[in-house]
Amino acid sequence: MNWPDLSMGGYGFYVWGSYLVSLIAIVWEVVSLKQRKKALQQQSSNSVPASVLRGSVNETSS
Amino acid sequence: MLRWIVWRDLMLAWRRRSDMLSTVFFFVIVVSLFPLGIGPETQLLRTIAPGVVWVAALLASMLSLGRLFANDYQDGTLEQLLLTPQPLFLVVLGKTLAHWIVAEVPLVLIAPLVGVQFDLTKETLWILFVSLLLGTPVLSLIGSVGAALTLGLRGGGVLISILVLPLYIPALIFGAGAVEASIMGSTPSAHLSLLGAFAIVSLLFSPWATAAALRISLE
Amino acid sequence: MYRFCFHPGPLRQPSGYLWSEIIADCQLPIADLNGRAADANELAMGSQKLAIKMNLYKYASPANFYPLAGKMIPWFAIPAALLFATGLFVGFFIAPSDFQQGDAYRIIFIHVPAAWMGMFLYILMAIYAGIGWAFNARLSSMMASSLAVTGAMFTALSLITGAFWGKPTWGTWWVWDARMTSTLILMFLYIGFISLQAAIDDPRRADRAGAVLALVGVINVPIIYFSVQWWNTLHQGATIRILQKPTIKGSMLAALLIMLAACWLYSVAVVLIRLRCIILEREQNASRFAEVGV
Numbered sequence: 001m002n003w004p005d006l007s008m009g010g011y012g013f014y015v016w017g018s019y020l021v022s023l024i025a026i027v028w029e030v031v032s033l034k035q036r037k038k039a040l041q042q043q044s045s046n047s048v049p050a051s052v053l054r055g056s057v058n059e060t061s062s
Numbered sequence: 063m064l065r066w067i068v069w070r071d072l073m074l075a076w077r078r079r080s081d082m083l084s085t086v087f088f089f090v091i092v093v094s095l096f097p098l099g100i101g102p103e104t105q106l107l108r109t110i111a112p113g114v115v116w117v118a119a120l121l122a123s124m125l126s127l128g129r130l131f132a133n134d135y136q137d138g139t140l141e142q143l144l145l146t147p148q149p150l151f152l153v154v155l156g157k158t159l160a161h162w163i164v165a166e167v168p169l170v171l172i173a174p175l176v177g178v179q180f181d182l183t184k185e186t187l188w189i190l191f192v193s194l195l196l197g198t199p200v201l202s203l204i205g206s207v208g209a210a211l212t213l214g215l216r217g218g219g220v221l222i223s224i225l226v227l228p229l230y231i232p233a234l235i236f237g238a239g240a241v242e243a244s245i246m247g248s249t250p251s252a253h254l255s256l257l258g259a260f261a262i263v264s265l266l267f268s269p270w271a272t273a274a275a276l277r278i279s280l281e
Numbered sequence: 282m283y284r285f286c287f288h289p290g291p292l293r294q295p296s297g298y299l300w301s302e303i304i305a306d307c308q309l310p311i312a313d314l315n316g317r318a319a320d321a322n323e324l325a326m327g328s329q330k331l332a333i334k335m336n337l338y339k340y341a342s343p344a345n346f347y348p349l350a351g352k353m354i355p356w357f358a359i360p361a362a363l364l365f366a367t368g369l370f371v372g373f374f375i376a377p378s379d380f381q382q383g384d385a386y387r388i389i390f391i392h393v394p395a396a397w398m399g400m401f402l403y404i405l406m407a408i409y410a411g412i413g414w415a416f417n418a419r420l421s422s423m424m425a426s427s428l429a430v431t432g433a434m435f436t437a438l439s440l441i442t443g444a445f446w447g448k449p450t451w452g453t454w455w456v457w458d459a460r461m462t463s464t465l466i467l468m469f470l471y472i473g474f475i476s477l478q479a480a481i482d483d484p485r486r487a488d489r490a491g492a493v494l495a496l497v498g499v500i501n502v503p504i505i506y507f508s509v510q511w512w513n514t515l516h517q518g519a520t521i522r523i524l525q526k527p528t529i530k531g532s533m534l535a536a537l538l539i540m541l542a543a544c545w546l547y548s549v550a551v552v553l554i555r556l557r558c559i560i561l562e563r564e565q566n567a568s569r570f571a572e573v574g575v
Contacts, residue, residue: 004373009383011449018388018445022395025438026547029431033554040561207497211490215480224476225494228469229501232508239512256508271497278489 063148067156068163074133075164081129086168089122093176104181111180112190112241116234119169119194120201124223126165127205130157131276135213144280150273158206158269166198182245189244189254196257197237203261203268204229210275233260343420343560350553350560357550364543372536379533388446390536394544396439396464400502402432402548403467406474407499414492422488423563425495426478427555431548433471440464459510466505470498484563 008015075082096114097107134140143153173194174187182190208226212218240253340346372390379386406428413422443461444454455461474494481487 002374002377005378005384008385008387009378011383011385014385014445014449015387018442019391021441021445022391022438025434029434029551030554033551033558036558037554037561040558040565044561044565207493211477211493212480217480221476221480224469225473228466228473228505229497231466232501232504235508235512256511267500271493275490275493278486278493281486 063146064152064156064159067143067153068160071157071160072163075160081126082164082168085122085126085165086172088125089118089169090172090176092118092121094179097179107180108182108245111177111182112238112245114180115173115177115190115241116194116197116238119166119173119198120227120230120234122169123166123198123201123205124226125219126161127209127222127226128219129165130161130206130209131213132209132218135280140276141280144276150276151269154206154210154269154272154276158202158272161206162199162202166194166202170194170198186241186244189250190241193237193240193250193254193257196254196261197233199261200233200257200264201230203264203272204233206272207268207275210272210279213276213279233257236260341418341420343423343564346420347557347560350557354550354553357546357553361543361546361550364539364546368536368539368543371532371539376532376536382450385446385449388442389533390540392439392442392446393537394541395435395442397541398544398548399432399436399439399464399467401545402428402435403471403495403502404499406432407495410488410492410495414489419485419488419563420560422492423559424552424556425491426488427552427559429471429474429478429491430555431551433468433475435544435548436464436468436471440468459506459512462509463502463506466509467502470502474498 006012093115096110100106100110131140134143144150146153170191174191177187177190205222205226208222208229211225212221215221236253236257240250240257243250243253340349368390372387376387378384406425409421409428410425412418413420413425440461443464447456448454474491477494478487478491481490
């Protein structure tokens with residue numbers, strides 16, 4: 001195991017730059033998905049629960 | 063049936079001649095903008111001519127694609143056409159053929175004239191004409207898929223462009239490549255034959271895709 | 282008077298085991314459909330036995346797949362994180378410096394997996410969209426929609442990291458060679474798919490329209506790749522071949538493969554998370570029909 005040259009032979013900007021961009025992309029994707037999930041769960045808890053809806057369907061139809 | 067559809071579309075387009083002419087004018091104006099923007103140096107113009115003319119043809123045909131199905135969709139004729147016992151493939155083929163005659167053939171005819179602005183030789187202008195003649199059916203056919211998919215959607219024109227331009231790229235590459243080969247003095251026949259192959263393949267497959275897309279959009 | 286029965290499209294074998302429940306639930310007048318109803322019931326019985334044996338088709342329903350996906354996600358996310366760490370460790374600490382490119386080549390460990398995932402996810406997206414269209418399977422189409430965003434992300438990442446790699450090695454951020462051009466077009470195809478689905482309000486129409494577009498695109502991708510390749514060779518311009526993969530060996534290859542596995546597991550996890558979001562968004566209003574199994 002050899003400790004890598006952190007400046008990447010002078011190409012540090014490019015190597016670390018591309019990994020930074022990848023990290024940002026991955027983090028952005030996961031975070032935005034979590035936010036979307038949270039918003040949806042809040043929305044569904046605000047709306048009428050399914051059992052109540054099922055109850056009303058039973059009464060009104062047939 | 064095919065003849066009837068083509069004839070009907072041609073007649074309708076003739077009644078709205080301004081649409082046809084506006085496509086041609088758009089093409090001419092766009093092509094003329096480039097020498098104005100880039101400068102009159104003839105060598106440079108000769109180099110960019112194939113790409114510019116072809117891209118302008120692409121853009122002009124994309125503008126006209128919205129009209130392919132929209133009018134019939136709005137007055138309900140398209141639904142009736144879907145219900146006929148004739149195969150939808152033929153209906154689509156007819157409409158695309160009419161669209162090609164109305165929207166693309168004027169471009170093809172006027173392209174040599176516009177090419178003169180770029181100081182192209184007679185052989186090159188001829189190759190430009192032939193490449194557009196072979197390439198514009200591809201544009202109509204593939205464009206019809208995009209038009210069918212985006213039927214009735216808001217933001218239609220830009221959306222069609224986003225969908226269809228990537229699919230146009232092989233035609234663009236070989237069409238412009240043929241003209242460029244002619245400018246450089248080598249033979250354009252390889253490019254033109256590939257372009258012809260694209261035309262045939264899209265003739266066989268894209269009406270089928272368009273028919274499927276129409277059914278999806280209209281249910 | 283029937284109780285209203287919601288059923289998503291033509292009845293096929295996969296949902297056969299629900300058909301008997303639907304008949305009972307819907308109280309269809311069996312007498313009218315006498316001959317056919319008997320067949321339908323036998324069909325339901327047979328397929329119910331089969332479905333009980335197989336117990337798989339029940340996961341074709343979004344409502345049933347939702348919890349399964351939830352359980353699957355950690356099994357992909359955690360190994361993905363571990364493999365990312367391992368791959369980067371091997372790539373930076375164990376793999377030696379390249380003879381020609383020095384240390385700049387280490388971008389390969391994110392660039393190549395991203396490019397492969399971009400292409401692979403497009404094909405997968407087209408397959409799922411096609412299945413969703415052909416078999417009227419909503420979950421399949423939802424999967425395609427979910428794949429699109431991750432695929433677009435990886436393709437964009439491969440373009441960006443490719444540019445970062447090109448600058449020190451070729452001297453320029455962008456070159457119109459065959460591979461870069463066709464990756465750019467793949468990006469456009471993804472954007473077209475996502476835009477089309479975003480522009481259509483009706484989710485079923487969006488699914489099917491997306492399927493047509495994805496399939497036309499997938500046929501076009503090899504054409505684009507070859508035409509761009511021929512274009513460049515015909516021009517004989519300054520095209521530089523990106524290094525061919527099998528020529529690298531040893532720890533470099535190991536790191537590359539580990540990173541590829543990491544990206545693949547990550548994609549599965551993220552696609553499943555997004556799929557759950559999509560299921561929630563679309564099926565929320567259908568909660569009253571949850572018992573019918575849609």
